[in-house]
Amino acid sequence: MIGINTIKFIRSLRLKKNRRLDKKVILEGFRLICESINAGIKIDYIIVIENFESDLLNQKQFRNQSIKYCSKNNFHKISDTKNSQGIIAVADIKKYSNQSLDEIKNNNLVILDGIQDPGNLGTIMRTSVWYGVNSIALTHNTVDPFNLKCMRSAMGAHFYLNNIIQDDYLNIINYLKNNYKNIYVADMQGENLNKIKSNGNWALILGSEAHGIKSDFKQFKQITIKKFGQLESLNVSVASGIVMNHLRNNS
Amino acid sequence: MIGINTIKFIRSLRLKKNRRLDKKVILEGFRLICESINAGIKIDYIIVIENFESDLLNQKQFRNQSIKYCSKNNFHKISDTKNSQGIIAVADIKKYSNQSLDEIKNNNLVILDGIQDPGNLGTIMRTSVWYGVNSIALTHNTVDPFNLKCMRSAMGAHFYLNNIIQDDYLNIINYLKNNYKNIYVADMQGENLNKIKSNGNWALILGSEAHGIKSDFKQFKQITIKKFGQLESLNVSVASGIVMNHLRNNS
The missing domain is CATH 3.30.1330.30 (Ribosomal protein L30/S12)
Structure with missing residues (x-):
């Protein structure tokens, strides 16, 4: 006992x-x-x-x-x-603890900016691991990935990831510019995802549903999931899955 | 007041x-x-x-x-x-209230079997509306779609749907057999989703993450999302988005 x-x-x-x-x-x-x-x-x-x-x-x-x-x-x-x-x-x-961006080594990377819902964050981590991503970078205004609800919805994904990094968004942007050729931002006004073909490794940036993506991130290629019906947006973890599925099957 | x-x-x-x-x-x-x-x-x-x-x-x-x-x-x-x-x-x-399967009129249809998490159910409804689905059928062991948490995560999707139907799974199976040519079940051991090309309207069946799909539904074509990394499964609402995105872009 x-x-x-x-x-x-x-x-x-x-x-x-x-x-x-x-x-x-x-x-x-x-x-x-x-x-x-x-x-x-x-x-x-x-x-x-x-x-x-x-x-x-x-x-x-x-x-x-x-x-x-x-x-x-x-x-x-x-x-x-x-x-x-x-x-x-x-x-x-x-x-x-104390992981830095330099440890990522240019593999496929998911960057999350300001995601506040721990269930969404955990689901995106789970989806990332399914698609073979082994590093996640979070801006400081993102919810703690070791939050209990995030752990539950990630279903063990944390422990398949080599790197779970929290850093300032400007450091993340610098790192991306110096290390990646294919950098995508999921957003509402971008190129149709279906037309994207990535040669080699990629970095994918997703923002919060409520506040969107920080404007500094919009310097990278914005991509959009084609809508066939109504409603303003998809849930961010659903969007992450659709984009990663496309990138992994078309690169 | x-x-x-x-x-x-x-x-x-x-x-x-x-x-x-x-x-x-x-x-x-x-x-x-x-x-x-x-x-x-x-x-x-x-x-x-x-x-x-x-x-x-x-x-x-x-x-x-x-x-x-x-x-x-x-x-x-x-x-x-x-x-x-x-x-x-x-x-x-x-x-x-009192809607029946006959009102669906052979449009694209999403069937949910035994989904217990209201957040997942709402997110699937939201995703369905984004992909232009206007009817949802739920087996009786699925959580109530008007549950408060489901309403919140669906973000208004309910009210874009013409039909939100709850019925016995055997009635749903009969209805599908009589009305649809393209009936897909998302499952772990099926044909690679990337190979699926649906001619005309489709019906998509998704089951609970914990208990899987009822065996009676497995008479229909099982389709599987290709895995590139680790973990046993994707979250069911993420899976719904990936499959609907493929079906709408390839039919």
Whole structure:
């Protein structure tokens, strides 16, 4: 059974400043924890509610993991979800601290500017990993990628990424100019995506739905998804998938 | 200022059974309400918090609307979001009650089987409208499309749809067999989406991420989005966008 100090520690990780300080993150939910272990992340320990279905823990992912039990009452104190499955892990994110743009090494890159919804951010990270992107760069006004909701919607994508970088947008723009030939900005008034053929690696910039993309980013090639019906815009994570699917199949 | 009966009525609309009974739905948030009015839905009245920025109400969408004010204290009782913008509308959904599959008239159609996350459902509805789909059919084990969270993520898409139909999956399968030549199921083991060319209208079936698609639906052509990287699957709303983008650009 876990004690009061573990409960306090886990609750402290709900705050970004503590996640940064301790270089630890919370993973909640069975599938997220399995996917994260598959991705090779180091799990410090896993906490399960006292009546947790023990069959699930027989899966190969849970061999050699440190499993701790927790009373129902205490589990509610550490859980962040309404209908919790009763399983939480604490994982190490030291790997992602103090990373710089120079570590990206000119692979396909996704840049996110000012995305505030952690569910969207996580879904874009998941989509990026599906399309073989292994680095993400976020401007400082983007939500923290280690936010609990972002972790849940990313489904372990974090741990397949080599680089999760947060930097000033001007540094990101400089880096792009010096390292990429194909730089695309998803926007409402750009060239039809269907006409884009990228030779070699690319960088894709996506902005917030509410505020759009910073004007400084508009110096790069703006591309637009063709609309066939109504409504002003697509959800940004859906747009990210459509653009990445096109770029990967046409480069 | 609104009274206790209005507060009680709005709170009652959080429950599916009351929404069905009264044929009313709650719209919360400025952008959602604007988009819904653009789409032509009938708004009964709009409630704004007492200190609501009056400039916003000068937009053309708000002319001829019935605007009621509400104290901060009472607004918290009717709001469903943490950081509310202080604006809620009650809209009429009589149009969507008792609709049947026969009303679809063989246009492009999206069928959703067992999608439980209202955010995903709303995002798929929004994406469908962007791609000019004007009917959606949902199996009975799918979350209620008039759920508040679904309304928010759909961004007014509901009201561009002619038909939002909930029916038994066997009825849906029969309807598809009798009316469509091109019926696609997004699944993990199907033909590469890039090879699909649909002549004429199509029906696209998407299932829940957790439970997959019902086996009865697998009699139709299974199609798969090509993976370039890692992770088991894409988010279902992202997948819906990638498939619809392909079908609309290749038919």
